[in-house]
Amino acid sequence: MKRKLLSVLLASSMLVSLTACGGNNDSAVTNNEDAAPQTQAQTEAPAATDAAEPSTEASDDTQAGERPTTPQGQLIIGAITDLEQDFYDPTFNSNATNYKITENVLHGYTTVITTKEGEWITDPMVVSALDTVENEDGTKTFTITLNDGLLWSDNSAVTAKDYAFAMLLESSPEMMGVDNYSATRYTYLDGYDEFNAGDTEVLKGVHLIDDKTFSVTVKADELPYHYDLAYASVTPRPIAVIAPGCDIEDSEEGATIMGDFTTDVLLKTIGDPDTGYRYNPQVTCGPYKLVSYDASSRQGTFEVNENYVGNYAGIKPMIKTLIIKTVKSETQINELKAGTVDLLFEIGEAEGIEPGLDLVDEGLVQKHTYFRYGYGLIRFDCSQFPTDSQSVRQAVAYCLDRNEFARQYSGGYATVVHGEYGLSQWEYLDSKDWIDENLNTYEKDIEKAKEVLAADGWTLNKDGGEYKDGDGTRYKDVDGELKPLVIEWCNTEGNPVSELLNTMLPEAMQDAGMELKTTTTDFPTLLTAMDHEGETMYNMYNLATGFSLQHSPWYYYSCDDKWMGGGYNSSWIKDKDLEASAVALKTIPFDDNDAWLEAWRTFQKTWNEKLPVVPLYSNEYHDFYTNKVHDWDTSSIWDWSAAVTEAWVEE
């Protein structure tokens, strides 16, 4: 009892904290002996022999039972982020809960999707054929034929017209008039720019061939692209609901929407607060349909869409009702124990994990663990003196015991990685030994830090004399000017990562002859500084990142000014070697795994040496769920919103 009371009180210390997140590793510091990185080998990739599995622990009495054949029961999912009444797509609302609901629960029948293993495929339940043609002008056309029998939740047929309409709608200037919708999903379509600018009413890159077939043509300058299959990924929208009375007309120039298609119409069909498709979509084609949304409690109730044909593996949802309820990290485990929620997902901090494990020990709940596809990090600004020097960045890394940091920060539920990869990637799983042999792990070593700094010219004291241990901050002669080795660090308030770094870094850096100056601010201000839009520039920041399934380092490490900042090259690094190693990946065909793996390793090695970022920790996520839940199988790339289709509950 005391322990639980203590945990509740300790949790209060996190009350107003903004927790940064992230990370990956190959030197495990996890408390969980069973948990290893989940298997995420790409299907067509060579099988990873040492692929680690996600860890699931269930009490004995939950092992029995069979998956029902008709949907039953309800699952109350506790989410840290509020569910907003915003169900169109992440453009309108990208909060984590809405993102997952709109992408995987409510809307469906996307033509190209990612599998549980992270492989991009055409969904066989939706697409019967996909033909690819490389055109003479450098463009590429994907012709997609739909399966028979696809239905919207109101029993009307899902046709190619709905797919063509989706692309036209979401690229149109008319749609941009609906609450500032940023029509950016289909920017790669041939003719998008002219269509989006309103110069033409015909979208060249889209053709409606017949009721079951449509085509997508991709701009030449978007190719070649490693993930080009993803360009054929289209999610349908019901034209009869969103643009009633309108039709799609096809011509040689492309497809166009005929009829009363105006912003005013869309403001009613999409933007009406009561009946609009954005707030209350009643005709959808995902595994679940919206039943109700309670604005005062921000709870959403979803029920199985009986017309759903199943996910890519043909699996149909067997949980009848899903309810999304907001929980607080401080009390979420208590909610689980009290039965007010059935499932908690992606718990990454010890304050939540340990009481959850207590419940597992008591046999009250089950757990499933997996490593995060991303990490918490120190990001250097490589355009600022002195972190424009690779040696200075390396010296900072040598001043931090990252394993100890991960252990202290996460309570033992995190690991450390040494490159820009996640532990779920097949490339990592295939390269474990190679990584051990080839990547610098930057173990804490003050002498090594001194060595690299001295080699970089930081050999003077404040008087310009030779630097000796105990002289304090190192200096360097830069074009006749004596400059101190001062690192300006910007971090966010109430952030436990910053607090821990503050206890571990300054002294070690001082020993190496570096001075760390700290500025604490809020996140928007940090972002402004990181994008060089504020008045002050800093040398380093601590924050977190997650990888996309179309991870594209060729943008993130481009030397071209247009990619600097703005969420891309946030390290502002202009390094030709790093850029070349990243760009080499872009054009490798999707199915050429050998070439990809070789280029990937080269990129990781270059990155590890240039060190634009120091990875700090990669959380070991824990899902906790009541014993009535079965077949719960998540990973960092197959999250709760996908797993609900496979899971089932006892009534």
Next chain:
Amino acid sequence: MRTGRFLLKRLVYIIFVFFIISILMFAIYKAMPGDPVKMMLQGNIKPEVYQLQYDNMKEKLGLDKPVPVQYMKWITNMLRGDFGYSTEYRRPVKDVIGVPMRNTVLLNIFSMILVFAISIPLGITTAVKKNSILDKVVQVVTIVGYSIPSFVIALLAIYVFAIRIPLFPISGVRTAGFTGTGFDAFVDTAKHMALPVLVMSVGGIGSITRYVRASMIEALRMDYIRTARSKGLREKVVIYVHAFRNALIPVVTVTTWWLIGLFGGSVVIETIFVWDGLGKMMISGLNQRDFSVVLAMQMFYVILSLAGNVLMDIAYTLVDPRVKLEN
């Protein structure tokens, strides 16, 4: 006549102060680092498309204009009842602020009723029984009540009344999947409201009890109380009619601020109990640089505060005839 002139003067004063504060607030928020359009356009959008979208968005929201022009547009729209556009929710502010305001007011009304229902009788009783054991116990408890931070009380309350003795839900406004209406819905919400109301009330009960006690002790020392007693009036009449009425001035002050506070959300309480109110919305708005939401709320509070001062002055005259508005 004098009262009318006084009220007119105060109205002019309110308008003047309102505009000054509006300029200051607007300038402060505009000077804050962070770009609301940037916060809107999160996600990986290719640079050239991003720039186009960014410029379009900025123009549509009027953020490309000089700050004085932006202010004029904002204040004009505000006076017409158009509170602007929420960049966080991509909806008009009036559409996003209604539900949280209803939740906050609901919570605060019940809390206020509880606070006054307990603290006024308790304050009077402890004043009358000054230095008794009851008085000493209440003194200690009330000090503890308003000294302990509300988040500690909240977590303790959750532990005791929702975890150890599961009388109330841990958090939320409604039971997940609840479909009842009418009385059932009220009961369900009331159960969820119980703990936050209790926690919010602890501090209030502590402070107002002490206010009332101190004020009553002061009043009970007055000559007119001795006179009333010597006239043979019943003790209840002496206390509630003669002493309490004269002790009301500080109570009126506190009550007025509580009434104003009805519309101010408590960030801590709302966050811990996942009660979707204005406090949470304000913090979220600040973090997202959703200035339209934040400014609308701030200006609403400014109006409430200014109007509250006038109400307080009027209330003083009602409880104490010696107070004249022209004074």
